[in-house]
Amino acid sequence: MxxxxxxxxxxxxxLSGCFxxxxxxxxxxxxxxxxxxxxxxxxxxxxxxxxxxxxxxxQPSETGEPLSADKxxxxxxxxxxxxxxxx
Amino acid sequence: MSLLFVRPARLRATVLAALAVATGAALxxxxxxxxxxxxxxxxxxxxxxxxxxYEPGRTDYVTLIANYLPLQDAYGxxxxxxxxxxxxxxxxxxxxxxxxxxxxxxxxxxNTLKGTALPIGDKNVAIPLIQAxxxxxxxxxxxxxxxxxxxxVVRGDRRSGTRQAVTGASGGTSFDKPxxxxxRKTIADYPAYAAKHIxxxxxxxxxxxxxxxxxxxxxxxxxxxxxxxxxxxAPVSTITDPTLIGAAPNTLEGKNVTTLALEVHxxxxxxxxxxxxxxxxxxxxxxxxxxxxxPKAGHQSNDKAGGAWVQVSRLGMPLVNExxxxxxxxxxxxxxxxxxxxxxxxxxxHPTLPALLSTVLNLPGSAPTNLPRNDLVxxxxxxxxGVNQPAGVVPSEMLRLNTSIAAVPFAQQNRLGVVGNLLxxxxxxxxxxxxxxxxxxxxxxxxxxxxxxxxxANGDTDALGFGAxxxxxxxxxxxxSLKLHDAVDQAVVPLLAGFPYLNTPNGGTP
Numbered sequence: 001m002x003x004x005x006x007x008x009x010x011x012x013x014x015l016s017g018c019f020x021x022x023x024x025x026x027x028x029x030x031x032x033x034x035x036x037x038x039x040x041x042x043x044x045x046x047x048x049x050x051x052x053x054x055x056x057x058x059q060p061s062e063t064g065e066p067l068s069a070d071k072x073x074x075x076x077x078x079x080x081x082x083x084x085x086x087x
Numbered sequence: 088m089s090l091l092f093v094r095p096a097r098l099r100a101t102v103l104a105a106l107a108v109a110t111g112a113a114l115x116x117x118x119x120x121x122x123x124x125x126x127x128x129x130x131x132x133x134x135x136x137x138x139x140x141y142e143p144g145r146t147d148y149v150t151l152i153a154n155y156l157p158l159q160d161a162y163g164x165x166x167x168x169x170x171x172x173x174x175x176x177x178x179x180x181x182x183x184x185x186x187x188x189x190x191x192x193x194x195x196x197x198n199t200l201k202g203t204a205l206p207i208g209d210k211n212v213a214i215p216l217i218q219a220x221x222x223x224x225x226x227x228x229x230x231x232x233x234x235x236x237x238x239x240v241v242r243g244d245r246r247s248g249t250r251q252a253v254t255g256a257s258g259g260t261s262f263d264k265p266x267x268x269x270x271r272k273t274i275a276d277y278p279a280y281a282a283k284h285i286x287x288x289x290x291x292x293x294x295x296x297x298x299x300x301x302x303x304x305x306x307x308x309x310x311x312x313x314x315x316x317x318x319x320x321a322p323v324s325t326i327t328d329p330t331l332i333g334a335a336p337n338t339l340e341g342k343n344v345t346t347l348a349l350e351v352h353x354x355x356x357x358x359x360x361x362x363x364x365x366x367x368x369x370x371x372x373x374x375x376x377x378x379x380x381x382p383k384a385g386h387q388s389n390d391k392a393g394g395a396w397v398q399v400s401r402l403g404m405p406l407v408n409e410x411x412x413x414x415x416x417x418x419x420x421x422x423x424x425x426x427x428x429x430x431x432x433x434x435x436x437h438p439t440l441p442a443l444l445s446t447v448l449n450l451p452g453s454a455p456t457n458l459p460r461n462d463l464v465x466x467x468x469x470x471x472x473g474v475n476q477p478a479g480v481v482p483s484e485m486l487r488l489n490t491s492i493a494a495v496p497f498a499q500q501n502r503l504g505v506v507g508n509l510l511x512x513x514x515x516x517x518x519x520x521x522x523x524x525x526x527x528x529x530x531x532x533x534x535x536x537x538x539x540x541x542x543x544a545n546g547d548t549d550a551l552g553f554g555a556x557x558x559x560x561x562x563x564x565x566x567x568s569l570k571l572h573d574a575v576d577q578a579v580v581p582l583l584a585g586f587p588y589l590n591t592p593n594g595g596t597p
Contacts, residue, residue, distance in 0.1 A: 038377060046375075046393055046394045046395060047394070049375045049393040049394050050374050050375040050393070050394035050395070052375070053374075053375040053376065053377060053394070056377075065380075066378070066380040067377070067380075068379075068380070068381065069377050069378075069379035069380070069381075069391050070381075072377060072379070072391045072393075075373070075375070075377070075391045075392055075393030075394075076393045076394070077373060077392070077393045077394060077395075078394070078395050078396075079246070079250070079396075080246050080247060081246070081394075081395040082246060082395060083374045083394070083395045083396070083397045084374065084394070084395065
């Protein structure tokens with residue numbers, strides 16, 4: 001195979017990996033590579049949303065791709081909760 | 088690094104560098120005064136005013152003004168300076184002296200993009216501007232972005248208390264905010280246009296209607312930033328000469344701010360027989376924020392803010408976080424509440440500003456010697472007995488206004504507030520630190536106070552109740568402490584004669 005043919009095979013393998021499971025956390029934006037999403041559990045409550053962002057703070061990355069926020073149509077918020085403690 | 092082992096030259100440089108930061112911020116009330124707030128300018132509280140309305144016919148009303156998003160340039164298009172829909176802006180009132188809010192007015196903002204498009208060939212294409220033509224009226228059709236807000240009043244704790252909506256004339260709960268002063272071709276008569284956005288409202292639990300206005304105003308604060316940032320590059324002979332109070336230019340002359348203004352009958356704010364109310368403003372952001380890497384078409388659509396409100400800005404008395412709170416604690420102060428102010432007490436009882444000024448102005452040994460500075464505790468944390476100190480006050484930092492002291496007409500207001508009134512043996516006790524009016528020159532008053540002017544006035548008989556140690560012999564500058572100023576006269580800044588008092592903003596075109 002020439003270079004172009006090998007590249008097409010590699011791309012096909014990568015895309016099939018993205019579609020290969022039924023993991024709810026994977027989605028395919030129209031024009032980009034596969035990317036993880038904010039999980040449904042993070043949207044269950046304001047406290048869950050805050051706890052989820054704390055996990056992101058604990059895992060900074062210089063190389064990772066950002067999460068898709070497609071599921072975050074109305075971020076869970078509270079008018080009465082006190083802020084969560086942050087260590 | 089221990090200062091004891093630093094060579095004098097290096098210590099002087101360190102102190103001067105610190106002063107460059109401290110006094111630069113000092114003479115801008117509270118503009119960009121803390122590290123975190125510089126990253127979120129839309130929730131940067133710049134000034135807070137609290138005074139008895141002095142407009143004829145409104146003298147039983149209290150005006151509360153909170154200014155946000157400072158240092159706006161009038162030409163700041165195409166987006167200009169809308170407030171943050173993911174923020175909560177609040178004005179708090181403590182009416183029993185216990186350092187806790189009893190009433191809170193909450194402002195929430197909404198920015199609605201119409202999506203104005205033009206037919207270009209066979210396509211409809213969205214325009215890049217917030218206006219598509221001239222603007223003269225509320226809800227102008229030419230506006231591509233409209234700004235509105237709601238106001239709620241909370242009684243009790245700001246989060247767990249009872250919250251009710253403030254309503255307009257027809258019972259509505261949404262109020263229009265005027266677009267910023269884009270320029271005279273877009274808005275030919277901005278004063279008239281903005282005035283149409285002064286809303287008469289009903290506040291639940293209050294017998295009389297109130298007024299509310301939110302919109303861009305000319306920054307009312309007067310200061311010469313360049314000179315101050317340049318290590319206070321002004322001769323001592325200038326800043327101690329009362330004839331030179333207006334010698335320097337006001338570098339905020341061309342800047343705008345966004346104003347949240349309320350005018351509420353005093354009966355709505357006080358409790359029982361206590362006429363003194365405390366006030367401060369705060370702003371909060373959502374604790375959790377995710378940024379959408381692929382935002383949808385819209386307005387500020389990449390910001391997915393959720394979770395609880397976290398306070399990130401706080402302002403009561405002017406200049407506190409500027410020149411009283413140390414740099415390591417400025418973000419902490421902005422996140423704190425008055426009931427917890429004991430943690431910052433040392434900054435008031437043992438202030439650094441007098442020592443810093445002594446060094447940079449080459450006036451060694453000129454800091455007052457009455458430590459702890461109970462005169463400053465009285466001014467900043469309790470109010471002055473017989474003027475604006477509530478009964479049983481819990482020391483805490485906020486503006487305190489005695490609603491039983493009548494307002495003074497603008498022309499008779501003493502620019503040095505209560506201090507000036509004492510010196511002049513006049514009839515105006517309605518000014519700073521008894522609340523704060525736009526005309527009060529808080530920088531000059533603060534300079535006088537920190538360098539011992541209150542102790543000169545207190546005399547050897549403790550006439551003002553600042554304590555026996557606060558006496559003329561504790562003030563190395565002596566009577567000169569009463570003459571200190573920053574060479575920029577606050578009292579000449581143009582203002583409106585009535586609510587919302589702050590002047591029409593500078594326009595994008597002159």
